Structures are given as C-alpha cells and as structure tokens.
Amino acid sequence: MEPNTETHPTAAAHGGFYDVILLLSVTKWVHLHHGDDGITALFEKCHRLLRPGGVLVVEPQKWKCYGSAWGLMTTRMRDCYRSIRLKPKDFVKHLTNERKFRLMHTIETSKTREVAKVPKDFRRQIHVLRGGERQAGWDQIPPSTVFVSQTATVLTWGSAF
Incomplete structure (x- = not known):
C-alpha cells in the first residue's frame, strides 16, 4: 500500500517514503488508546512508510509507567490497559520477528555520562532498527554511526552519550 501523498503533503515531498521515523515517548499513549492492535498497526505503518x-528509532516507555498514568486514563483506556499482552519490553522482538526489522543498536540512556541530568522517567532504552531490504556494506558500518540515506544524511550518536 502506497502512502497517500494527497493527504500527506510531507510524504509527497519525499516520494511517499521516509528515511527515518522517530517514535519517542509516544508508544505508551498509542498502546493505551488503541491496545495491542493499535501498537502493532503503528509498527506496520512505520514499516510501510x-x-x-x-x-x-523507538523509545518505549517502561510497563510500570503505563500504570502510573492511571489517573489520566479514560474508561476505554483502562480497558485497553487491562487487555495489553504485548509489553514494551517485547517491542524489539515483535519488530524483528513479525515486521522483519533488524536491530542495529540499543542506546542505554541510564549509562550516559549525563545521566544525573536526565529525569528518572526518561532513562529509557532507545532502539535503532533498520527496515526493508539490507543494503550492501551495512554490517561494516560502526555502531556509533548510522547512514540514513544516499544523500549523506547521517544520524550519529556516541559522542553525546
């Protein structure tokens, strides 16, 4: 299924597809609003786009953080919370097994030099996964540098962590 470039002008500017998709601090809310079906649909849409x-790039919130949002949840969200079987700790396994992504790197924010400055609830793992077909030479790229596209757009980390 091709992205609808008429209703997504940003997609039209990129030929309907993206080099990088960031899911930072959003998976919990998608999961609470739409349950396992919603989170798996989100992952499928990312794979297609x-x-x-x-x-x-996925930064799943920890399962205990889901429960801490109880006071903010509607009745429907609480029902979704109770029905969740795909826990955040299993997202990478789901993405690699079901969506055929390949885990390239996991950033451990709890091990950064600046950890004292990071609020406790934001000390989460950040997973970097590659989708689609493997590109020649990808395995030789060091884990601190990810080449995103042929246009030399580069996502790097390592020096900041």
Whole structure:
C-alpha cells in the first residue's frame, strides 16, 4: 500500500517514503488508546512508510509507567490497559520477528555520562532498527554511526552519550 501523498503533503515531498521515523515517548499513549492492535498497526505503518533500508528509532516507555498514568486514563483506556499482552519490553522482538526489522543498536540512556541530568522517567532504552531490504556494506558500518540515506544524511550518536 502506497502512502497517500494527497493527504500527506510531507510524504509527497519525499516520494511517499521516509528515511527515518522517530517514535519517542509516544508508544505508551498509542498502546493505551488503541491496545495491542493499535501498537502493532503503528509498527506496520512505520514499516510501510520507510524506504528500503530506512531507520526506525523507538523509545518505549517502561510497563510500570503505563500504570502510573492511571489517573489520566479514560474508561476505554483502562480497558485497553487491562487487555495489553504485548509489553514494551517485547517491542524489539515483535519488530524483528513479525515486521522483519533488524536491530542495529540499543542506546542505554541510564549509562550516559549525563545521566544525573536526565529525569528518572526518561532513562529509557532507545532502539535503532533498520527496515526493508539490507543494503550492501551495512554490517561494516560502526555502531556509533548510522547512514540514513544516499544523500549523506547521517544520524550519529556516541559522542553525546
């Protein structure tokens, strides 16, 4: 299924596909509003919208953080919360097994030099996954540098962490 470039002008500017998709601090809310079906649909949509070899960056909130949002939940969200079977700790397994992403790197924010400055609830793992077809030479790229596209757009980390 091709992205609808008429209703998504940003998609039209990129030929309907993206080099990088970021899911930062959003998976909990998608999961609470739409349950397992919603989170798996989100992952499928990301897979469809990425160019072959595109990068998906996922920062899942911890399961205990879901419960801490109880006071903010509607009745429907609480029902979704109770029905969740796909826990955040299993997102990478789901993405690699079901969506055929390839885990390239996991950033451990709790091990950064600046950890004292990071609020406790934001000390989460950040997973960098590659979707689509494998590109030649990808395995030789060091884990601190991810080449995103042929246009030399680069996502790097390492020096900041």
